[in-house]
Amino acid sequence: MRSKLMVGNWKMNGSLMANASLLADVLAGMADVQCRAAVCVPAVYLAQVQTLLAGSAMGLGAQDLSAHEAGAYTGEVSADMLRDFAVRYCIIGHSERRQYHAESDVTVAIKAQRALAAGITPIVCVGESLAEREAGQTEAVVKRQLAAVIHANGHCISEIVVAYEPVWAIGTGLTATPEQAQAVHAVLRAQLQAATAHADRVSILYGGSMNPANAASLLAQPDVDGGLIGGASLKAPDFLSMLKAASR
Numbered sequence: 001m002r003s004k005l006m007v008g009n010w011k012m013n014g015s016l017m018a019n020a021s022l023l024a025d026v027l028a029g030m031a032d033v034q035c036r037a038a039v040c041v042p043a044v045y046l047a048q049v050q051t052l053l054a055g056s057a058m059g060l061g062a063q064d065l066s067a068h069e070a071g072a073y074t075g076e077v078s079a080d081m082l083r084d085f086a087v088r089y090c091i092i093g094h095s096e097r098r099q100y101h102a103e104s105d106v107t108v109a110i111k112a113q114r115a116l117a118a119g120i121t122p123i124v125c126v127g128e129s130l131a132e133r134e135a136g137q138t139e140a141v142v143k144r145q146l147a148a149v150i151h152a153n154g155h156c157i158s159e160i161v162v163a164y165e166p167v168w169a170i171g172t173g174l175t176a177t178p179e180q181a182q183a184v185h186a187v188l189r190a191q192l193q194a195a196t197a198h199a200d201r202v203s204i205l206y207g208g209s210m211n212p213a214n215a216a217s218l219l220a221q222p223d224v225d226g227g228l229i230g231g232a233s234l235k236a237p238d239f240l241s242m243l244k245a246a247s248r
């Protein structure tokens with residue numbers, strides 16, 4: 001069985017002081033946490049958070065990386081640079097990057113490739129907008145997004161993590177019902193099964209307004225292997241409560 005994986009996505013939040021205080025509170029409550037866990041922090045805080053997490057069971061993650069290997073790409077951060085800070089996970093193709101930074105399916109697939117080549121587990125995000133859901137296109141959209149990553153990554157595909165994040169549920173307080181999430185996760189699992197004999201190893205996370213009240217029922221679904229948590233990961237008691245729900 002896949003052990004659950006719970007990942008906090010801090011997005012563009014935090015400060016040296018706030019990070020230290022949040023992580024002190026989270027780490028102090030980790031004694032009965034049995035699931036895998038990580039926080040994906042802004043790149044400028046990787047060094048600080050690497051130190052704060054040293055010796056703990058909490059993994060370090062980044063939120064994006066460059067599609068390029070190295071060179072004249074002002075402002076970009078490469079996969080190898082992330083590796084210097086012992087980054088274990090990197091969110092790739094978050095809907096906020098697809099939407100505000102025009103990341104295409106192809107760019108996302110290349111970024112996933114860069115992560116894998118550097119020994120970093122890409123957390124590849126897929127998800128439909130409200131208009132796409134209402135038009136009955138959910139399955140087609142997530143399959144198209146995942147297909148690009150499968151195509152570019154071949155047999156390495158069993159090394160990725162997938163996050164299903166319906167765009168309409170992100171930061172809105174609207175959550176997919178457990179049944180809605182499971183239906184999409186099953187589609188993604190089947191797509192992975194067609195690509196690799198090891199699809200059962202791939203963790204498929206749910207993200208979108210996950211909170212202490214809805215986490216347990218989402219995590220009870222057979223193909224929901226964990227969560228990618230935005231807002232609620234910035235509150236230590238809420239994040240810990242979800243880590244504990246994933247440890248049952």
Ligand code: 13P
Nearest residue numbers: 009170171208209230231
């Ligand atoms: P919220 O949990 O704030 O809805 O964000 C979800 C998300 O985008 C995680 O990557």
